[in-house]
Amino acid sequence: MFTSRAKIAQRLLRRLHGTNATPLAKRPARPSVTMGRALALGLGGAAGLLGSAMAVASLESDDAVFTNWSATHSCHPAKVYHPESLKELIDIVATHHAQQKKLRVMGSGVSPNGLGFSDDSILTMSAFDRILHVDAAKSQVTVESGVVVGDLLSHLRTHGLTLQNVASIREQSIAGVTQAGCHGTGAAIPPMEEQIVSMEILTPSQGLLTLDDPSDHRFQLAKCGLGGLGVVTKLTLQCVPMHKLLETTTLYTLSELKKVHASLLVENQHLRYMWLPYTDKIVVVTCKPYTDGSPIGSRISDDIEFRLEELRALYKQVATVPDPDHVNWRFTQLRDSLYALDPLNARYIARVNETEVSFWEKSQGSRVALSDDVIGFDCGGQQLVSEVAFPSANGSDLTFMEDLLARIERDQIPAHTPIEQRWTASSRAAMSPASSPLQEQVFSWVGIIYYLHEASPSLDAIKDAFVDYSKLFEDVMAPYGAAEHWAKLEFAPRSALERHVLKDRLRSRFPLEAYRTLRNEWDPHHILSNDFVDELCSTDL
Incomplete structure (x- = not known):
């Protein structure tokens, strides 16, 4: 058996901000750390930092604050449990069930909407890592x-x-x-x-x-x-x-993409589009299985100075006092910093997006690597996101994007890049956004984004603007039968009427009655449900 608790704990300690973290005495193969008033960033089993020598490990309410990856949601749980054995876990759940007290299970705390968070008791499973x-x-x-x-x-x-x-x-x-x-x-x-x-x-x-x-x-x-x-x-x-993939990055115009889109979907094992609002360009990333010795084609340039030339020039032109370290920034850092200078000015954002096109023109080409090294990618920094999935047939996936981009330009939304589009097959899981009884059904997933750069003086204004952007997104998605990604769906800030409309739409898409029935059977006191799940299951109309 394999365990990596020590590595995870060390990794997370490096990500703590403003804490006085002190290691406890190490137990064999189960090192843990306790914190004062800690900010757990919610990356890679963040709750694994929380533990004690007690049989039922917990921290009192003044000792733990969890913040998600994007620092958009946080919770201040009354207790944090960190069971290290199945018996401990069973005892904790049984106690809360008997007392009818809430106990939310938290994973790594990454979800953009804080799906695993609760201000009641939190249960972490990071010690169950074998x-x-x-x-x-x-x-x-x-x-x-x-x-x-x-x-x-x-x-x-x-x-x-x-x-x-x-x-x-x-x-x-x-x-x-x-x-x-x-x-x-x-x-x-x-x-x-x-x-x-x-x-x-x-x-x-x-x-x-x-x-x-x-x-x-x-x-x-x-x-x-x-x-x-x-x-x-x-x-x-x-x-x-385990296998290798040939990843190829190509820049298309919309008219060019329409001619090859259907074949790209069926010919590639993985496919991702990155739409650049206010431009006529789409970055297309394809992945096919690769056999050693097969031709690779033109490789992606490793000259990052050349690829970032135009974006760096723009940054030096528009930044009042350019950060001297900008010459060492990777692409996403540079783009995010450019957005931060005037994040809600649609004309300025369009200028940044147009300049970004040059980076992708110079980044076309191919590379080969193991599949799990290829299909991950740099998402950029802190961000606000929304993502939906909808059945994709007869070109509706491209029509959706045309509708969305037209609304963005019409309403002068300062849309950051990329608007990412991906695809999956259907899922038999009843609550999956890609749930379908049709095995051959393909779903398209589309995500919008605003970046929350720490240097931006207008974080609250960006959050308010993203609410408007999300409402536009919902307007566009309505005719397509789309459903939100569960980790990116927000019930707030919505009026009572808006919540009613949202929940009515969710009821029409998902078997919420069956979910509620099973929840009542397995968890009759709903101790494992946080505000999000309780809201989802509420029957108010």
Whole structure:
């Protein structure tokens, strides 16, 4: 078996801001750290920093504040539990069930909307981080739920295996990415919860259950259960052989893209479009399996000075006092810093986006690497995001983007880049945004973004503007039957009427009655539900 607690704890300690973190005496293979008034950044099992020598580890309310990756949501839990054994976990859940007290399970705290957060008690599973078994014959791996995706990928390499697809952020727990319906990209590859072959889940009223029958509606509800049905303790995942990918980056105009879009979807294992608002350019990133010795084509230039030339020139021109370190910034740092200078001026943002085109023109070409090194990417800095999925057929995915870009220009939205478009196959998981009974159904995922640069003097104004941007996004998505990514759906700030409209739309898309029924059976006091899940399950009209 494999554990990486020490590495995770060390990694997270380096990410603490403004804390006095003091290591506790190390227990064999289970080092932990306690903090004073700590800010846990929510990366890679952030809750793994919280622990004590007590049988039921907890921190009182003055000792823990969790903030998500983008610093857009935080929680101040009354207690934080960090069980290190199944018995501890069962005892904690049983106690809260008997007392009818809330107990929210938190993964890595990455979700943009704080999906795992609660100001009541928090339960972290970061000590449940063992890789239990690799079945090479079946290409399957059994893991505890707190395993970090990046560490799992590294371990699978030693067995010649990898995950079929992953989300862009590797520091998430495996239970977190599946419970929230996270996804990668590839028209023939479903979201990550579909990699689950079997799951063990601890429920408050029914105890420990094992689910592995694809025809069992409970299994299909629990795979993407939003943390509201039970505590996932163990997962068996279907893997694929480790392989190399040929990744090719190409810049298209819309008219050019329309001619090849259908073939790109079927010919590539992975496909990602990055739309650049206020330009007629789309960055297309394709990935195909690569066999050693096959032609690669033109390689991407490794001359970063050449590729960033125009963006650096613009920064020096518009920055009143340019940061002397800007010559060392990578692309995303430079772009985010340019946006921060005037983030809500649509004309200025359009100028930055036009200049960004030059970077992508010089970044065209191909590279070869192992698949799990290729399909991740740099998302940039702190950000506000919204993402939706909708059935993609007969070119509706491109029509959606044309509608969205037209509205952005009409309403002069200062739209940051990229508007990212990806695709997945459908999912059998009932609560997945890509849920469909049609196995051949393809879903398109589209995400919008605003960056929250620490140097920007107008963070509150950016947040307010993103509310308007999101409302426009919802207007555009309505005719397409789109549904939000669960980790990016916000109930606030919405009026009572807006919440009603949202929940009515969600009821029409998802089997919320079946979800509520199973929640009532497995967790009759709803102790595992936070405000988000309770709001989702409310029946008010």
